[in-house]
Amino acid sequence: MDLRQLECFIAVAEESSFTRAAARLHIVQSAVSVTIASLERELHAQLVQRTSRRVGLTDAGNALLPKARAALLAAEEARNAVDDATGSVRGTLRLGTMSSLGLIDLAALLGRFRRDYPGVSVHLATASSNGGSPGLIHAVKEGAMDLAFVSIPGAVPSGARLTEVASTPLDVVTLPGHRLARKESVDLSELAEESFIDFPVGYGNRAVADRAFESAGLQRRVVIEITSITSGADFVRHGLGIALLPRGVGRARNGLSSLPVTNADLNWPISLAVPTNRTLGAAARAFERVALGTRFPATPQPPGPTGDH
Missing domain, CATH: 3.40.190.290 (D-Maltodextrin-Binding Protein; domain 2)
Structure with a gap:
């Protein structure tokens, strides 16, 4: 097995689609199919079950998924350790976000981040495809995302630290x-x-x-x-x-x-969710610093007695 095979397998598992996995990985669909088939041959087991309606995991695939995520996370932490030692910030930031962030101009924030850290590419995932803020929190805890903008009124879920930004x-x-x-x-x-x-x-x-x-x-x-x-x-x-x-x-x-x-x-409230069960990589730490150091506009004052027309 190699890391690319595992990354491809995780993408198929999370997207439940070869087409969406290919788009996520920026490769052609046939390459995804070939990579999964190669991984199945190496492990002597069918990992992915294809039907006319959806793509799902077999029992063997479900057993592999958490181990594959752990392997990629370990590789990422190894790269982060080297980045920390050399003082460089590069790699990929996986950022989750709600469909609307109110006073937060996400495009401007990401533009500022890329200007400061041009060696980092950003992959965005939205709440609408992840089950709202609870789904984003779960993805952060599981390592599928590095950070996420969420709104969780009330008690803070375990496995994540929330810092209100607006x-x-x-x-x-x-x-x-x-x-x-x-x-x-x-x-x-x-x-x-x-x-x-x-x-x-x-x-x-x-x-x-x-x-x-x-x-x-x-x-x-x-x-x-x-x-x-x-x-x-x-x-x-x-x-x-x-x-x-x-x-x-x-x-x-x-x-x-x-x-x-x-x-x-x-x-x-809108908060930045950070995992508490693992160490953030250099790219995620850099984005956290930029996001928490940004002053967002003040809330507009309420309208007058005739409302806004």
């Missing part, structure tokens, strides 16, 4: 003709009978909203689930419900009203 209040966003739109603010209890547009369970801003209603002993109805803040504002604009979105969204989206909610903790 936070934004969630305001209620409505059409300007809505019964609440002309108020200066809205009490949480006034929202209990509304139809909500919100993110799926597992997303940080959904967790913030659910915790606020649960703490107040209130029920609410989510009628549409989304995976981007922009689409949430668009659904509100077309009269499909109201939404709790980061402050400033209503102001930025013409034709909507936005106002703060009282008697509720609707602060949406």
